[in-house]
Amino acid sequence: MTSQNTTIVSQDRLPSHPGQALSSVLLRLASDKPNWLTPLIDQLCNAIVQGHSCLELTRLELIERLADGTRQPYGFPALPQLTSQLQSLNLVSDDPKETAPLMLDLTGQAPRLYLYRYWQFELMLIQQIKLSADKDLAVDSSQLLPWLQRLFPTFQAEDNDVDWQLIAALSALLHRFCVISGGPGTGKTTTVIKILALLVALSEQPLKIALAAPTGKAAGRLEESIRQAIVQLGDQNVLPSELIEKLPQKATTLHRLLGVREFSNEFRHGKDNPLQLDLLVVDEGSMVDLALMYRLISALPANCQLILLGDRNQLASVEAGSVLADICSLRPQNCFNRAWAEQLKTLGIELPDRAIADQPLPLSGNIVLLEKSWRFDEKSAIGQLANAVNHAQPERALQLLQSDQWPDIQWLNPETNSQLSLQLDQLLLKHYLPIIEAENAQQALTAFNDFRMLAALRNGNFGVTGLNKRLERLLIARGKIDAANVWYKGRPIIISQNDYALDLYNGDIGICWPEASSENIAEQFQPKMRVYFPLADGSLRQVSPARLPAHQTAWAMTVHKSQGSEFKQCLLVLPESLSPVVSRDLVYTAITRAKKSFQVLVSAKLFTQAIKQQQQRFSGLADKLSKRG
Numbered sequence: 143m144t145s146q147n148t149t150i151v152s153q154d155r156l157p158s159h160p161g162q163a164l165s166s167v168l169l170r171l172a173s174d175k176p177n178w179l180t181p182l183i184d185q186l187c188n189a190i191v192q193g194h195s196c197l198e199l200t201r202l203e204l205i206e207r208l209a210d211g212t213r214q215p216y217g218f219p220a221l222p223q224l225t226s227q228l229q230s231l232n233l234v235s236d237d238p239k240e241t242a243p244l245m246l247d248l249t250g251q252a253p254r255l256y257l258y259r260y261w262q263f264e265l266m267l268i269q270q271i272k273l274s275a276d277k278d279l280a281v282d283s284s285q286l287l288p289w290l291q292r293l294f295p296t297f298q299a300e301d302n303d304v305d306w307q308l309i310a311a312l313s314a315l316l317h318r319f320c321v322i323s324g325g326p327g328t329g330k331t332t333t334v335i336k337i338l339a340l341l342v343a344l345s346e347q348p349l350k351i352a353l354a355a356p357t358g359k360a361a362g363r364l365e366e367s368i369r370q371a372i373v374q375l376g377d378q379n380v381l382p383s384e385l386i387e388k389l390p391q392k393a394t395t396l397h398r399l400l401g402v403r404e405f406s407n408e409f410r411h412g413k414d415n416p417l418q419l420d421l422l423v424v425d426e427g428s429m430v431d432l433a434l435m436y437r438l439i440s441a442l443p444a445n446c447q448l449i450l451l452g453d454r455n456q457l458a459s460v461e462a463g464s465v466l467a468d469i470c471s472l473r474p475q476n477c478f479n480r481a482w483a484e485q486l487k488t489l490g491i492e493l494p495d496r497a498i499a500d501q502p503l504p505l506s507g508n509i510v511l512l513e514k515s516w517r518f519d520e521k522s523a524i525g526q527l528a529n530a531v532n533h534a535q536p537e538r539a540l541q542l543l544q545s546d547q548w549p550d551i552q553w554l555n556p557e558t559n560s561q562l563s564l565q566l567d568q569l570l571l572k573h574y575l576p577i578i579e580a581e582n583a584q585q586a587l588t589a590f591n592d593f594r595m596l597a598a599l600r601n602g603n604f605g606v607t608g609l610n611k612r613l614e615r616l617l618i619a620r621g622k623i624d625a626a627n628v629w630y631k632g633r634p635i636i637i638s639q640n641d642y643a644l645d646l647y648n649g650d651i652g653i654c655w656p657e658a659s660s661e662n663i664a665e666q667f668q669p670k671m672r673v674y675f676p677l678a679d680g681s682l683r684q685v686s687p688a689r690l691p692a693h694q695t696a697w698a699m700t701v702h703k704s705q706g707s708e709f710k711q712c713l714l715v716l717p718e719s720l721s722p723v724v725s726r727d728l729v730y731t732a733i734t735r736a737k738k739s740f741q742v743l744v745s746a747k748l749f750t751q752a753i754k755q756q757q758q759r760f761s762g763l764a765d766k767l768s769k770r771g
């Protein structure tokens with residue numbers, strides 16, 4: 143083991159040492175305690191907290207964390223000795239038939255140490271994916287071809303470009319398990335509507351279909367995009383009206399779909415009580431963690447089709463795992479087995495040689511990447527900036543930011559701008575004063591949803607808490623809010639804990655506003671404050687602040703929390719110095735939240751460092767999925 147093999151286990155949580163509680167429990171179970179066991183278990187628990195599914199033993203950090211949070215160099219035994227000594231411990235098993243608190247997995251390319259629960263989730267998820275991926279579906283091509291002609295103008299067109307949306311649709315139609323990954327505006331929703339239309343049109347029975355996403359916000363957005371795409375395709379006469387009536391237009395959260403049980407991690411639906419579905423479409427797949435993905439897949443009946451949509455380049459889920467990215471890592475670009483290429487040929491679709499593999503590929507035909515963005519044209523730089531960041535091209539990204547040519551992106555550079563503080567304050571007031579000065583809660587929420595200030599971190603001057611305070615100070619200085627009143631008019635809040643009884647969920651955003659009709663004369667001078675949340679039909683519901691579950695002020699929010707949402711305008715504020723959190727996928731996720739305009743406050747140095755730094759999540763998923771059998 144060399145220091146080059148060491149991995150980043152984020153330091154930003156030190157010295158609180160978040161995995162320590164679990165670490166202590168595990169150590170208590172060990173009858174034998176070689177002196178390297180404590181630092182090893184410590185690193186495993188920290189890795190889980192950081193979102194890894196396991197600890198890769200070739201990437202052990204050569205450090206020990208002490209109880210006070212400080213770190214000191216540490217030398218572990220060489221890998222062969224370490225694995226054999228681990229095998230002899232009562233705490234560890236390497237036999238899948240045994241149950242032990244820790245599982246040592248020696249079946250992959252690298253030895254991996256797991257907590258039993260994550261090892262089990264990963265193993266069962268792999269089994270389920272392989273089982274569904276192996277089941278191809280049959281379709282009568284004489285019925286299919288007229289529909290392909292109607293839905294895909296490119297079908298049998300003369301030009302040589304492959305329409306990957308068409309390939310994705312066929313992939314979903316002909317396989318039980320399909321992943322479609324693409325950045326914003328690459329046509330995931332459009333393609334899904336066409337898939338739904340094909341399935342509904344070709345099925346003799348009515349199909350039971352569900353559309354779902356990991357958060358309420360993402361489910362709301364999925365529903366909205368599905369409706370818009372249906373209207374658009376209906377207007378273009380691509381979808382006949384009798385078919386439109388049969389398409390699902392409602393989306394739900396994964397938790398609701400699976401049936402949440404209060405005070406329990408388990409769901410009503412699972413292997414023993416599967417969902418009654420023929421097809422499930424899950425959007426924002428990158429946000430689904432390992433445990434939830436396992437629970438979801440095991441709740442599907444054997445013949446149910448699953449389509450996972452998402453952007454493989456976005457930040458991974460908050461909890462451990464990066465299932466979508468792991469699956470997509472099997473396919474850096476679109477490429478398929480010859481058998482699938484032959485099957486497409488029978489439908490008149492010729493894949494280029496570069497998209498046909500010489501060697502058998504795992505999950506061939508189950509993964510399709512959409513790369514062309516239909517949303518951002520050549521006049522827009524947001525798409526180009528996202529691309530440059532995604533391809534780790536900091537010079538190109540800075541060039542775009544520096545150029546005056548692009549009105550939709552702006553760089554607030556602290557190195558060159560002495561007026562930056564003033565400029566930032568003016569920007570915030572420009573976007574946020576209309577909320578405070580709105581005529582009603584509805585108007586305030588609309589104004590709030592147009593612009594969002596995103597931060598990489600929670601703490602610090604340029605973290606969420608610092609930026610929230612900065613804005614509140616500005617508003618107090620202008621006499622717009624009362625310093626003594628936490629529940630001031632216009633305060634946006636974000637829910638950080640699900641409350642099933644109140645129907646409020648992590649990520650829901652509301653705005654504090656005086657109760658609309660107050661008859662009481664005293665209340666007219668000091669009206670009752672309420673928090674107003676938008677409902678799917680556009681109306682608002684109000685909740686008393688005292689009843690709210692855990693929440694925070696939301697003038698600024700973390701990029702993590704913004705996943706699954708889009709805003710007309712976004713301002714990304716990055717901290718003054720680099721931390722493991724400030725990485726390429728975070729910057730990419732922030733840029734792709736913006737529809738019309740993106741601004742970023744960052745120095746050239748930090749921006750370059752961030753783009754070069756990629757967060758990697760360790761798991762055995764891709765490694766084991768790529769194995770036969």
Ligand SMILES: Nc1ncnc2c1ncn2[C@@H]1O[C@H](COP(=O)(O)OP(=O)(O)OP(=O)(O)O)[C@@H](O)[C@H]1O
Nearest residue numbers: 324325326327328329330331332333367374516517
């Ligand atoms: N093949 C296509 N030809 C022309 N326009 C298209 C095509 N595919 C998608 N579009 C248009 O591009 C826009 C974005 O498409 P869509 O909403 O399906 O993308 P998306 O990947 O779901 O985006 P997001 O991830 O942001 O939700 C829509 O206006 C859609 O009509």
